[in-house]
Amino acid sequence: MDVHAQNTCIICGEHKHEGIHIVSEFICDACEAEMVHTDVQEEKYDFFVHRMKQIWVEKNA
Ligand SMILES: [Zn+2]
Numbered sequence: 541m542d543v544h545a546q547n548t549c550i551i552c553g554e555h556k557h558e559g560i561h562i563v564s565e566f567i568c569d570a571c572e573a574e575m576v577h578t579d580v581q582e583e584k585y586d587f588f589v590h591r592m593k594q595i596w597v598e599k600n601a
Contacts, residue, residue: 550595551575551588565595 546555547566556568567575575588 551591562592563596565592 546557547559547561547568548554549556549559549568549571550565551567551571554568556566556570559566559568560572561567571588575585
């Protein structure tokens with residue numbers, strides 16, 4: 541087992557070491573940075589929010 545366990549980013553699906561945990565989900569630093577810099581008006585922001593909601597709904601279903 542790797543001591544430095546990697547987390548699977550819920551946005552890009554890649555395995556990363558660095559990132560943040562929101563509730564029980566992991567978002568890599570790259571996606572987190574992109575989210576922070578994404579304007580609320582942009583479609584991409586909706587994508588992020590929608591994607592996270594979907595995952596949480598699925599998990600709580
Ligand atoms: Zn990511």
